Amino acid sequence: MLPELAPEIVELGIKHVTVTVNCLDPYLGAKIYKYVKYKGQRYEGSWGAGILINNQLEGIKYLAVWGVG
Secondary structure: OHHHHHHHHHHOOOOOOOOOOOOOOHHHHHHHOOEEEEOOEEEEHHHHHHHHHHHHHHHHHHHHHOOOO
């Protein structure tokens, strides 16, 4: 949910956020995460891990542009 919450984080003036990223490869992520719940749905395998990884990276990029470290 980070990309959706990032604007609020910036608006609140938060200057530091920690995001734990366990991997960048969805196929490896599928071995780490049994499933990912996103917007009320359950996603398994590399599809679910890909959703998680993409959201983490997009959220980090957004926050970095706005000066959140």
